Amino acid sequence: MERKAALLDIKKVSQSRIHEVDFNNLPFGKVYSDHMMYCDFVDGEWQRPQVVPYGPMQFDPSTKVFHYGQAVFEGMKAFKDDNDQVWLFRPERNFERINKSSKRLAIPEFPKDYFFESLKALITLDHDWVKKGQGNSLYIRPFVIATEKGVAAAPSTSYRFMIITCPAQAYYNKAVKVLFSEKYSRAASGGVGFAKAAGNYGAQFYPTNLAKEKGYEQVIWTDADKHEYLEEAGTMNIFFRxxxxxxxxxxxxxxxxxxxxxSVIQLAKDNGIEVEVGPVKVKRIVEAAEKGELKEIFGAGTAATIAQVTGFEYQNKYHDLPEVENPYNVFFKSKLQDIQYNRTEDPHGWRYAID
Known part of the structure; x- marks a missing residue:
């Protein structure tokens, strides 16, 4: 039976907190919008989604997410164009991925109509929290946690799906230096690396802190078997030119x-840029840098969009990257943001309007 938007229960705030916020000085992920959504999985089915004022929730100390890390999340953004229309960017991909992540962690998949109707309700209520202008957006964090009480090492029988939102500006305002990992890995074959499992990110913090002690902002992770291949950068996918x-x-x-x-791969193909998708050997990138053939490295992700890398260290040797004319990282960031802010045509139908 098809569910309707009217089945969402909505409780609005009595007074918005928006006047308390300095939108010109926003630390990322610290200031939250007026409303949030939660939906409980009880007795084998998802209940009615609740849109309520943002605020704390109470959980028992034995709640399973605290003990076994049964939690996944997504990251999305909403953008406002010059006519005050709000857009999401490829939200179907986020919906598909959170359910793929959930399945890997034995969490029941969330209904598509609940997901999209909740997004629409939240963003419509908090429309004024989405600011116009380059770099401004509303960051959207859907996530789901295990909520059954009990410390038995088994999948939970109850869950809570939530969506919270926060106004955001550019995540990385400057280029970064990175360290090629020689010991630590983000994920291993057969594991949960393809999923946005909360534990994936917690496990990155220690080696990233070690890199920061050496003066690097991020780590480019290598494969867990022999550390011969470059795979991801911090919390982003990685590109080499x-x-x-x-x-x-x-x-x-x-x-x-x-x-x-x-999206970057598609835009490259659209604009006649050759793309090679395949295993990337550390040795190949180091040799390309030494020969002057490595022109750019950049990360790609929701929070940063595109993050330029100015150099990397490997085996205690630092490799500076050259300044190039018409850099790809600037080109792709501009192309993506022109679509996201509705400044150009959208030939692939990536924009999703919030009515």
């Missing part, structure tokens, strides 16, 4: 299927 060819690793059971990554 060798001469005029764009090179990136294929998605697999270790590498996240990024929405921005897929």
């Amino acid at each position: 060798i001469n005029d060819k764009l090179v990136t690793a294929p998605t697999n059971e270790r590498i996240l299927k990024g929405v921005t990554r897929a």
